[in-house]
Amino acid sequence: MPPHVRLRPQQLCIRQKPQVQQCRYASLATATTPAPAIDLSIQISTPIQRFPPTQPPSYRQPQFRKSQLHRQYASLLRSTPLILIFQHNNLKSIEWMAIRRELAEALKKVDAAEGTEYADFIKMNIIQTGIFAAALKVVEFFQTARNPKKEAKPHPGDAAAVANTDPNASDYSHGLSKAAYDAANANKRLKHGLESLMAGPLMLLTMPAMSPAHLKAVLTILSPSKAFPAPKRRTNPTFHEPAVQNGLQKLLLLGARAEGRIFDLEGAQWIGGLEGGITGLRQQLVAILEGFGVNLTDTLEAASKSLYFAVEIRRSVLEEEEKPKDDKADESSSS
Amino acid sequence: MIPRFLSDVTIKFNPFSRKAKTARIFLSILPPNARQLMKISVTQLPSSSTEKPILDLKFKDGKDMKIDPETMKIKEVVEEVDRHSRMLARAEDLSSG
Numbered sequence: 319m320p321p322h323v324r325l326r327p328q329q330l331c332i333r334q335k336p337q338v339q340q341c342r343y344a345s346l347a348t349a350t351t352p353a354p355a356i357d358l359s360i361q362i363s364t365p366i367q368r369f370p371p372t373q374p375p376s377y378r379q380p381q382f383r384k385s386q387l388h389r390q391y392a393s394l395l396r397s398t399p400l401i402l403i404f405q406h407n408n409l410k411s412i413e414w415m416a417i418r419r420e421l422a423e424a425l426k427k428v429d430a431a432e433g434t435e436y437a438d439f440i441k442m443n444i445i446q447t448g449i450f451a452a453a454l455k456v457v458e459f460f461q462t463a464r465n466p467k468k469e470a471k472p473h474p475g476d477a478a479a480v481a482n483t484d485p486n487a488s489d490y491s492h493g494l495s496k497a498a499y500d501a502a503n504a505n506k507r508l509k510h511g512l513e514s515l516m517a518g519p520l521m522l523l524t525m526p527a528m529s530p531a532h533l534k535a536v537l538t539i540l541s542p543s544k545a546f547p548a549p550k551r552r553t554n555p556t557f558h559e560p561a562v563q564n565g566l567q568k569l570l571l572l573g574a575r576a577e578g579r580i581f582d583l584e585g586a587q588w589i590g591g592l593e594g595g596i597t598g599l600r601q602q603l604v605a606i607l608e609g610f611g612v613n614l615t616d617t618l619e620a621a622s623k624s625l626y627f628a629v630e631i632r633r634s635v636l637e638e639e640e641k642p643k644d645d646k647a648d649e650s651s652s653s
Numbered sequence: 654m655i656p657r658f659l660s661d662v663t664i665k666f667n668p669f670s671r672k673a674k675t676a677r678i679f680l681s682i683l684p685p686n687a688r689q690l691m692k693i694s695v696t697q698l699p700s701s702s703t704e705k706p707i708l709d710l711k712f713k714d715g716k717d718m719k720i721d722p723e724t725m726k727i728k729e730v731v732e733e734v735d736r737h738s739r740m741l742a743r744a745e746d747l748s749s750g
Contacts (some may be wrong), residue, residue, distance in 0.1 A: 405668075405677060408685040514671045515698065518678045567688050570680070572668040582669060582700035 377496040384449050385494060389455035390447065392493040394524060399577050400533065402523040402586060403515055404540070405570040406444065413565030418442060420540050420557050424549075428535045439526040440536070444519075451516035452502065456493050458510040460501035511580035515572050528577065533590040541571040545587050654731045655738035656684055660709035662693045666722070669700035674678045675722035679730060690717055710734065 369375055370406060378385040395401070409417075425437035491497060523540070525532060534546060539557070540550035551558045574586035581589065664680055666673035680695065687693060698704055708730070710718040716737060720730055 328733065405681065407681045407683060408687075410685050511669075514669050517674045518681045564688060567693075568685075570697070572697075573700070583697055584699050 338443075342597040367608065373494070373623045374490045374492055376492075376494040377490075377499055380494065382445070387446055387449045388453045388456075389493055391450045392457050393453060394443070394522075395457040398524045399528045400525040400528065400589075401575045402525075402533075402536065402540075403512070403519040403572045403574065404523065405572055406519050406521045407570070409565050409568050412561050413568070414442075416559060416561035417468075417565045417569070418539070420554075420562055421536065423556075424539050425532060425537045428532050432529070432531050434527075434529065434532075436526055436529060436532055440532060441524055443522045443524060445522055447516055447518065447520050449518065450522075451513075453493070454510060454512060454516070459504075459508055460493070460498040498568035512573070512575065520572075521569070530590055530592040530624045532588070537571075537587060537590045540566065540569060542566075545591060654682055655735055655742065656687060656690065658713045658741045659691045659710055659734070659736045660713045661709075662687075662691060662708060663709040664694070665696040665698065665704070667698035667700060667702050667704065667706065670703075670706070672723040673706045675720075675725055675727050675730060676708045678727045679708060679722070682727070682731070693709040712737060712741065 361649060376385065378388065380386070421440075421442070422437060425440055429437045474490040523536060525536075537543075538548060549557050556562070571583055571586065573583065574581040574589070576589060662683070664676050665728075666676040669679065680693075683693070684690075706722045708720040708722045710720065712718070718733070718737065720733065722730070725733075
């Protein structure tokens, strides 16, 4: 007797299971795309992307804090036109707080006077010196423009497309890539000028724009000197609190990096001393050029003017010489 | 480092010279309240100057210690300072006890 199997009509109809499973967690989502059919893949020109375009594979391990700091410092260096470098010698948190407060107040006053809004973006960052030095090297010696991504479009099945999964591949051009690492460490003789400063505890003051007025305010607060005298006790009593004063004694302005160029203490003070900032410089330049133009037109005109005058004088002389002759001729004819 | 017996620190350096590192780091290992305990004078030279960095220390017993920051590493400087400071500490302990 055959086994008795109950027949269910539901089991007979073929049910199609949904092929695509929804991924609920972004962290579990993989960027791999399923391999296309062979006939399709021949038409596809771009290789399979193993990584999202916004997250290229990293040579330095991205899960470490130091890699992320490296990235942060590199972007800071690329985006900030003016950086002041300070050494901080064991400041207490109260002193940091007090100095930050004084600086913010002074910058707000400058903002009100200049009509800008930089005060919230001028910041004091305490940095990890070693990581900053590495990031500075990458920024100075590795230009992404020089290492453009390879334009060749290999067949997806090619070895090149497989190599795309290798995080050490040299065709990635971000700051944490192998190419950047190699470029920064290739030539030990290349100097960016700040090597000697990259030791000890450092603090950066970053400014979002080249503004000598703001720099002047920063220098009067953070490193008062003869050129940038500190605010008087009467005008700014909170500046003379012991927390601020003790903190400032321990801050040491070492140098500045302005638009890729390196300045020492005097250079930084020189930038801060520019009257009227960029607009002031432009006005001076316009005035010089205008004066030059006027001079030039004067010089060019001078030759023709003098010729004109010479001719005019000569003509008047000639006319005067002719007149008496005419008079004489008239007299002789009448007589 | 034992900063208790220092009375006077004079530092002069050009931050853009590689030889200034020891002097600068010595400044950073002084305690937060160092300015209240001793006299510290720091002079910065412009980046073009070729003057030698200076690190002069004076102890409370009057000993004058001139350290050459060009040749000495910070560890050696600390050792040197501590050697004398420990002697002073021992003398203090003996006299008080």
